[in-house]
Amino acid sequence: MSGGQGFRPVYHPAGHDNELRVALQDLRTGRWVSMARLLDGTAGWAAWTRRTQVLAAVAAGSDVVRAWRTEEPRSVAALVMHTRVAVERAIRAHRSGHPSAADLRDEADTACRTAAAAAPADPVPWICLLALAALDPGQERAEHRQGPPAPMLPPGPWGLLAEAARRDPQNREAHHRMLQFLYARRAAGPVTEALTYAHWAADAAPIGSALHALPLYPRVERYRRERGHERALDLYWVAEDAIRDAGRALDSWFLFSAVEEAALPDLNHLAHALWGAHHFEAAGRVFEALGPYWTTLPWAYRAEDPDDPASAEQLFRTVRARCLDP
Numbered sequence: 001m002s003g004g005q006g007f008r009p010v011y012h013p014a015g016h017d018n019e020l021r022v023a024l025q026d027l028r029t030g031r032w033v034s035m036a037r038l039l040d041g042t043a044g045w046a047a048w049t050r051r052t053q054v055l056a057a058v059a060a061g062s063d064v065v066r067a068w069r070t071e072e073p074r075s076v077a078a079l080v081m082h083t084r085v086a087v088e089r090a091i092r093a094h095r096s097g098h099p100s101a102a103d104l105r106d107e108a109d110t111a112c113r114t115a116a117a118a119a120p121a122d123p124v125p126w127i128c129l130l131a132l133a134a135l136d137p138g139q140e141r142a143e144h145r146q147g148p149p150a151p152m153l154p155p156g157p158w159g160l161l162a163e164a165a166r167r168d169p170q171n172r173e174a175h176h177r178m179l180q181f182l183y184a185r186r187a188a189g190p191v192t193e194a195l196t197y198a199h200w201a202a203d204a205a206p207i208g209s210a211l212h213a214l215p216l217y218p219r220v221e222r223y224r225r226e227r228g229h230e231r232a233l234d235l236y237w238v239a240e241d242a243i244r245d246a247g248r249a250l251d252s253w254f255l256f257s258a259v260e261e262a263a264l265p266d267l268n269h270l271a272h273a274l275w276g277a278h279h280f281e282a283a284g285r286v287f288e289a290l291g292p293y294w295t296t297l298p299w300a301y302r303a304e305d306p307d308d309p310a311s312a313e314q315l316f317r318t319v320r321a322r323c324l325d326p
Contacts, residue, residue, distance in 0.1 A: 009294035009316055013054045016260045016291070020051055027058050032068040035059075039077040045123055045168035050263065052124055053173060056084030060092070076119050083108070083115040087128040094135045105135055123167035123174065126160055130177035133157040137186040144181075150200055154193050156181060172210045172263065175201050179217055191225060194218035202248070208256035213249040216269040220298040227301065237276025246273035250282055259289045268295045272302070275319050284323040 014021035019038055026034040035055055042048050059065050065085050069078045086108040093101040109132055116125035133156070139145040145155040149162075156178070164174040178201075182194040198215040205211035223236055236242065249270050254262075267290050274283035299319075300312035 007317060007320070009313060009320075010292045011294060011296070013057065015264045015293050016262075017051070020054060023051075023055065024058055027055065027062075027064060030062060030064050030067075032064050032071075035064075035081070036068060036072070036075070036077060039081075045171065046261065048122075049124055049127065049168070049171060049173050052080060052084050056081060056088045060085045060088040076122075079115050079118055080122060080124055083111040083125055083128055086111040087131050090135065091131065101135075105132060108132055121167055123164040123171050126164040126167070127171065127174050127177055129160045130157055130164065130174060130181065133160065134177070134180045134184045137184045139185065139187075152196055153200060154182070154185065154188070156185070170205055170209045170211055172266075175211055175214055176217070179214070183221060191218050191222040194221065205252075207252050210253055210257070210263060210266055212253035213266045213270055215245040216249055216266075216273050219245060220269065220272070220301060224301045227306075237273070238278060242273070243277045243279075246270070246277045246279065250274065250279075250286075254286060254289075259291075262289070264290070264293055264295050265297065269298055271319075271323070272298045275323060280323045283319075287320045287323055 012021065014024055019041075023034040023038040026032075038051065039048070039055075042051055059081065065078065065081045068075070069082055072078055086104070090101065090104040090108040092098075093104045098104075108128070112125045112128045112132070115122070115128075119125065133141075133144045136144050139155065143159055144157045146158045147155060148158055161174055161178055164171050168174070175198075178197065179194050182188055182197055183191070185193070188194075195215060195218040198218050201211050202214050219242060226236075249266075253266075254270055267286055271283050271286040271290065274280075274286060294313070294316050296309055296312050299316045300306045300309070303311040303315045305311040
């Protein structure tokens with residue numbers, strides 16, 4: 001695939017999942033039947049987790065899931081989607097400082113526990129509880145300050161992570177929700193805890209697991225927080241540990257993953273890390289796997305104007321062309 005000067009990347013939350021794309025189109029017009037059929041035919045917790053998360057991000061702005069539950073009150077899938085939407089709304093209210101944030105968080109918590117009881121084998125209600133843990137930066141709730149499974153890790157919602165892992169070992173979103181909690185934790189250090197955690201999770205992951213890409217995220221987060229300090233920031237990506245993390249994600253995850261199952265943020269973070277490490281040919285292979293798709297992050301953090309999506313897109317296009325046409 002050529003870099004192509006006329007190439008324009010496409011952002012779409014469904015990525016390579018064509019069935020999900022159709023369901024999202026219907027969802028945006030207020031129709032829930034395609035969503036119900038999609039989830040009914042979804043096999044495996046990894047796909048179930050990813051699809052419910054993407055659907056909820058769109059459904060949270062409407063009452064379409066409520067309409068589905070009214071029509072099919074016994075549908076467990078509808079109940080899980082209701083939980084997803086409740087959590088998404090609570091997170092948005094918390095970020096915006098909305099006066100209803102605390103009430104929405106409590107409603108979402110109740111929805112999670114109801115769904116966990118109704119769907120005892122499903123990891124999603126427990127993943128949703130992990131997402132809500134990030135809204136408790138002071139760790140006021142006891143379940144958010146449990147002792148860690150390893151000495152170098154901080155107290156946190158480890159019981160919730162264990163419940164998700166019991167149902168779906170190596171669940172990608174569960175571990176990313178833990179990262180979000182560690183970023184938000186009031187007592188946390190400068191991303192050090194998150195990077196330690198990411199390496200701990202990756203060390204326990206089997207070959208082919210997306211968790212091998214997990215350390216790329218806190219590394220990007222640290223760069224974001226340190227941008228503007230007096231240091232040679234570009235050298236950050238060619239440090240020995242940064243190159244090692246990029247190579248591990250390539251060799252232990254990417255080379256064994258199916259493109260249609262890979263999360264677009266993981267592919268973007270890997271392409272970004274390999275480019276930063278000057279491994280342009282390897283980065284080109286990841287760009288080929290991405291096809292026409294991209295995500296704004298992490299490119300925005302390296303762009304000339306991090307707040308301008310067009311600046312991030314221009315950087316993505318420039319890097320992509322460099323790696324595909326060396």
